[in-house]
Amino acid sequence: MEENVEIFNKYVKEYEEWFEKHKFAYLSEIEVLRKVISKGRGIEIGVGTGRFAEPLKIKIGIDPAENMLKIAELR
Numbered sequence: 001m002e003e004n005v006e007i008f009n010k011y012v013k014e015y016e017e018w019f020e021k022h023k024f025a026y027l028s029e030i031e032v033l034r035k036v037i038s039k040g041r042g043i044e045i046g047v048g049t050g051r052f053a054e055p056l057k058i059k060i061g062i063d064p065a066e067n068m069l070k071i072a073e074l075r
Helices: 003-009 012-021 023-036 065-074
Strands: 044-045 060-062
Touching: 003 012, 003 023, 003 065, 012 065
Parallel strands: 044 060
Antiparallel strands: none
């Protein structure tokens, strides 16, 4: 598991860039999630950089990758 965490810690920038490059896929996922998740309710397990938690108004999230959590906290 530590190897997986380190990969996400190391490639935070690339992770974020993927969503920018594939904006249509990202926005499509957000729209689907909005239909099944109550706005502002719940906890996101594996919150990453908060890219999904922010638009879905999810205020609580956990993730083992500290570098991703730093970005999530800013969002």
